[in-house]
Every structure is written in structure tokens, then in C-alpha cells.
Amino acid sequence: MNISLNLDTKPGHTDHHAVVTGADRGLGLAMTQGLLARGWRVFAGSYLPDWPQLGDLREQYPDLLVILPLDVSSDASVLAAAAAVEERTRSIDLLINNAGVISERSEDSIRISQDYEEMTRLYQVNALGPIRVSEAFLPLLERSELRRLCYVSSEAGSIGKAERTAWFGYCMSKAALNRGVRMLFDRLRPDGYTFRLYHPGWLRTYMSGTRNEEAELEPEESAAPALEYFLGSTLPWDDQPHAVDEDRLVMRDYQGREWPW
């Protein structure tokens, strides 16, 4: 089933509501910006108390942007955020699970001692966070026509293709995320939900604490194809776009390439 809705609206007159996690900076901020520019009302999950950019955006879009404290690794925080959204709208059309963390410590391989507590932290955010958030927002998504669930994963979670020999916490948590999304897909697709699973590329963002200037892409360069893919019902990368096969869950990267599980 393909759903075609007019998803661009004039600012201030929107019927479209999105939730974005990890929206303070990096890809989440760029996607939030892109949605606001399209006239969407965005509930942006904020994890960093002292980061100014979301606040600046709210000045630009006072009627469209709602900033909510949201720690995806905390049951209480996620439930409080869902309740705060429900006070302001009866439905959510688009949920973008973007928040993610990597370890700041550079582990090498299994030949050095591993930090299992740190791995558990990564798992709580990267793997369990999106499931926790999906569960909490499901009643709001249930009332929408689009019912679109989006997950920012990583090539690092591809068992078939990624060839890393370190970063256990990150790689394993993203593989677990992919497995969880597949379970959600199998359960919720028959109820009309549609899914997008996305690898954003190597980004000049803050995953390692400071902005990674060596990486390939500005977050906006990945947010643009991400939003086309997340909002559309066609694959936006082709000269002649064809309909997304909504009944097949795939992980695609920012160039539209399919990654094996």
C-alpha cells in the first residue's frame, strides 16, 4: 500500500506532526530544520541542556517548533515526552528515531580490555531507545493516516557487509536496532504502518564529542535525502523515481544504496 499525501504545507497552517529524537545538533537538528522549512510542526527531543541551536530555531518558527527534554535511554523521560506531546496534539504522523551515541574511548580490538558498562550504555541508547520511543508514541501514531516510523541506523550494524574489528558497542547495538525494527515491521506493517531504515553516511557531527571535520558529509547533505525518503512514497535517488515497496524492509544509505542485514 502506498500512501500519497501532500506533505508540504505553509508554515503556521500545518496538519503534519513529527517527533525527532536527538535533535540538538548533527543530523537530528538538520532534519528538524528541513521539516520546519516544509511547514511541519516538530516536537524536537532535546538531550543537551546548553546547546543553543534548537532555541534559535524556535525563534524562527515559534508556532511550529516544540522543544521537549528527551533522553531515549530513560523510561520516565520517554513517557513524559509522549505525555507532553499528547497534551498538544492528538496524532503524530512521523517519528524519526535519530538519537545515537558512540563511545568516546577508542577501543582497538578484542586484544585490549573492553568496557562492558560503556557498551551497555550504547545499547540502551542505540538499540533499546528507538524501541522504547516507538512504544511510547504508538498511540499517537495510531491516530495518523501516514503512520511512518523512521530509524537512523548505520552501516556498522550490517553483519553482511561491515568489516570492522572494533567498536563492539556501536556495531552490535546498531545490528540489534535493525533486528528490532524488523520485528516492529512484521508486527505493525499489517496495521498500515510504513517504515524507513537509513544509514546517513559519515557525517561532520558530534558523535565523538567534538565535530568530526574529517568526515565526508555535512549533516544537511544527509538530511536532505533522508527527508525525501522519509516523507515520500518513491525512492528519490533515481532519475525516474519508482514507488517504495512498502512491504519490504530495507536499510538504505544516503545515496539510495541497499545495505544487507
Ligand SMILES: NC(=O)c1ccc[n+]([C@@H]2O[C@H](COP(=O)([O-])OP(=O)(O)OC[C@H]3O[C@@H](n4cnc5c(N)ncnc54)[C@H](OP(=O)(O)O)[C@@H]3O)[C@@H](O)[C@H]2O)c1
Ligand atoms: N556521524 C556519523 O558518521 C554517523 C554514521 C552512521 C550513523 N550515524 C547515526 O546518525 C544518528 C545521528 O548522529 P549524528 O551523527 O547527528 O551525531 P550527533 O551530532 O552526536 O547527534 C546525536 C544527538 O543525539 C543526542 N543524544 C545522545 N544520547 C541521547 C539520549 N540518551 N537521548 C536522546 N538524545 C541523545 C546527542 O547528544 P550528545 O551530543 O550529548 O551525545 C546528539 O544531540 C545516530 O543514530 C548515529 O548513530 C551517524
